[in-house]
Amino acid sequence: MKEKETLSDRIMPRRHPFILFDPEKCTGCTTCEMVCSQRNVLKVAPLSASVAILRDEEKGKNFAVLCQHCRKPLCIEACPTRAIDKGEDGIVRIDKLFCVECGLCIMACPEAAPLRDHKTKGINKCDLCDGDPLCVKYCPEKALTFTRGKGFRWIKGLRWTVQLVSFLLLVMILVGTFCSFTAGGISLACPTGVLQNIASSRTIVLVGIASAFVLLVLTVLAGRLFCGWICPFGFILDLVDKVIPKRLGWPKFLENRMTKYGVLAGAVGGSYALGFQAFCTVCPIGTLCRSYGVQGFFKGAELAIVPALAGLEIGRRRAWCRYFCPVGAVLGIVATLRLVKIVIGAKKCKKFSCVQCAEVCPVGIIDGNLLREGVSPNIPMTECIMCMRCVDRCPYDAAKIRFRWQKGVPGVPKDTTL
Amino acid sequence: MNADKLDDIKRSANVYGCVECGRCVAACPMVDMYVNFSIEMSPRGVIKKALMGDDLVRDGNIWYCTECNAGTDVCPQGVSCRDLIRGLRQIAVEEDVSTNFNYCASCHNPFVPLPAETFVRKRLKSEPENVLDVLNLCPACRRENYMMRNA
Structure with missing residues (x-):
């Protein structure tokens, strides 16, 4: 016998169809109820509709209760006869053949969207008229719109492009790279690296501070944009994230986002004690940047840190960034001014x-x-x-x-x- | 008065027409819902007890039904087990004997029998606790609530 499949195992369509309702435009004319009941019971009887208009006379507001065709519908779980199913097209339908009209789907739905028809005692639930909803067509105020969500997610494409380009730039093309990079008058440096530099050499280098400033200004303007869009190690983590099939979870005692500030303090203190940039030697961003170029493709043991830390991804997404990264900690402190x-x-x-x-x-x-x-x-x-x-x-x-x-x-x- | 009412309910539900074919039991969703499903809580058992004149109002078994329409749909004699159980519950509420309802947290309307609610909770146990809070509200209040938060 086939095991009962859980909701997460179900094939989910990429874009879910649903009806958007705009309470600002609705006048409460109940045309939607009428056309809907016309389809359900072949006569105009708003009680038999799959959509209900609620009115608040005090505030003068109207609201349509509609099935949202959830991504993980609770009604499917609750139905004792398994009459409800989400089709491949993303529409949640009640199979009238198996429905016994017990009303448990109404019980399970957080907005009680399946409606009990008090005339026929049946259950009516929106099935989006199989992709061409009548209520949307007939709404005189255009308060209802049928949509499948955004078709083209341009930020996603832009982000991956920027990440790829910055990865190529920082790791492959620019020698010296992000950690400290000088080309004529322009100089860039990692703020954490500069902090460690100051701590280890016990001298304040103005050029270093100025070059660290570029990243800090970016952070003040746009938050930790560096982590999400530019960081080459973050790019690797995002790629690893694509191939990990299942996450194992993360131990509770390590689930502290303050850890990374501790790592930062340790890095700076360690540099002060040891006299060289302690964290930079094991920094995954730094090792990535130094790995390619004149020194040769792999610098042996140093590069092993990258897959080791990328392995943390099995526990949580961006586990390194969440809990440990001291670069992110510096940017996080600066991001309070964002x-x-x-x-x-x-x-x-x-x-x-x-x-x-x-x-x-x-x-x-x-x-x-x-x-x-x-x-x-x-x-x-x-x-x-x-x-x-x-x-x-x-x-x-x-x-x-x-x-x-x-x-x-x-x-x-x-x-x-x- | 009680006996008259009970008789009315039995008559309007056409209990006396029952031929004990058991089709209602075959269609009843309670079989899938409760592990302790037995002849006592099945529609045929309740109808039989009603025919024998047992005191069903004080019987705990009438509180498992979800008031669906499956049994009535398949009955060859037109016996409505739903109407029978609904009437029995009504008498129970009127006479103030121990009922097994879940009352709406907002309007105190007895809207679902507790065993059915327990079943829904069991099915949705993977959902977070605060989502299941809505199970304490009757559908009308839930819609009202939803409107208040969104409109």
Whole structure:
């Protein structure tokens, strides 16, 4: 006998179809209910519709309860006769042949979207009219829109290109590379390296500080953009991430994001004690940068640090960046001054049906459970690596980049402060 | 009064037409839902007890039913086990005997029998705790809640 497949094993279509509802435009005319019931029971009987318009007379608001065709539908799990299934096209359908109208899907659905028809006692649930919803077609105010989410995720393509180009530049083409790179008047240096340099040589080199400044300014302007977009080791980790089939999890006692500040303090203190740049010899970014060029392709044992640390990826995505990287720690400290932030508006977010942002976040700082409760999560910008995966992925336009002083989150009118 | 009402319910559910074919048991989703499924809680058992005149109102077995329509759909005699159980539960609520309902946390409406809710919780046990909080709300309040947060 075949084992019961879990939801995560199911084949998921890349783009889920769903209907977007705009409460600002809806006038509560219930045309959608009428055309929907026309399809369900062949007569205009709003009670038999698969969509319900709720009204709040005090606030003057209308709201449509619609099936969101979740990515991991709870109704499928709850149905005792297994009559509900998500098709290959991403539409969640009730098979009327097996449905016994017990109503447990209504119980399981967080927004109670399957509706009980009190006339026929049946269950009506939106099936998107098999890809051509009538309610969208007939909505006079265009408050309902049928969509399959974003087709082309341009940030994703841009990020991979930038990562590849910077990897080639830093590792293959530029000799001396990111750790300290001088070409005429331009000089660049790793801030952690400069800190260690100062500690080890006990002299303050102004040129070094100035060259470290470039990266710090970038961090102030755009957060830890370096980690997500430029870092060559981060690129390797992202590539490793693509081939890892299953994550083993991470021991609880190592799950402390403050560890990397400890590593930074240790690196600087170690350099002071030993008299040379202690961490730079084992730094995965540095070894990568030094590995290619005039010194030869592999510098033997030194390069072994890269696969060893990339192996941490089996536990958690970007485990090195999350918990240990001292370069990220310096940038994280500087990122407290950053000018931009990432916000996720819980009002625009469709909560239960999605939480893709929490799934794709490589450093795991988006609290999907909080989002499901309807609270906009606070995203710590000291941890965020500005990869913008959440912004790219969100099909409801809830994740946005905002300036630090902007108060509103998407979906909330500007005059209300949050 | 109670006896009259009970008789009315039995008559309107057409209990006296039951031929004990057992089709309702074959269609009943409770077989998949409860491990302790037995003849006492099956639709045929409840109908039989109703015919024998047992005190079903104080019987715990009437609280397992999900009030689906499967048994009525397949019954050759048109016996509605759902109407029977619904009526019995109504009497139980009216007479204030020990009921087995889950009451809505917001409007205190008895909206689902506890065994059915336990089943749903068991099926959704992989979900985080705060998502399952909505199971304490009746569907109407849940929609209301959802509207308040989104509109």
